[in-house]
Amino acid sequence: MVNLDSSIAFLIYITAVSSAAAGVTEACKSVIPFLATDYEARNDCWEDHNHAARLNHYKRFFNLLISVVAAGVIFGVMGLDPALILTGAEKVYVEDSWEVGTWLWGIVAVFGSPFFASLLKIVEGFKQSVNNNLPPNRPRQKVTGPRE
Template structure:
């Protein structure tokens, strides 16, 4: 088993798709649970109110992330595909028991690593396009003139 450009792109597509689906589940929860969608501000300009508002905002962010991680873990478990097997280019990426701890770890990786994975996916896709088109790599060019005798 080897990691190839195609298997890396497949892996990143799978991870970002699950992350996007988990974000959609989180948005659905926000529409049902008002606490998750409300922005909290201090009523008065005093330390106690500011502290209370900040604490509520931190709770809101925490619960939104927990919902995203759980949703991503459930999605990975339901699909039954191991992202590591996709990355290594195995013949089959299906796993018999997809409800193990590793599945939930991939949920954490997908949720917290999704911005990085999305950027990396764009880079690898553009690199693949340049490799497939057989164009030479872009090199900086500068016009120069020499002294003429």
């Protein structure tokens, strides 16, 4: 069953793997110059602009590909299934962590990382307000009573 604590654990795990994959991508950029270079047109003509744009798109594609593969490898090495973490299962380790589902979680982690990071902040804030038993924020307006 999905609860607040399992949701937070899931979001932390996904965000951590995504950050680690981004670190691997940055390390690859420092080794492979093609991945860190911004391409600009040499002359102001359509051919040069198209060539520069094509090289920039290739660069973005390979950066994302490296990040997805790194996230998939991290999920595979850890052997934890994020879906089992989310549902709060007692056993979150999987027998065969190198199956297709692991790589799909790598794609979800890389492309959904901004969303998951924002959602994590919201859920943690909600948990704090629930734990503190604070009433929900309501608009307040100062009023005065009738003067006699």
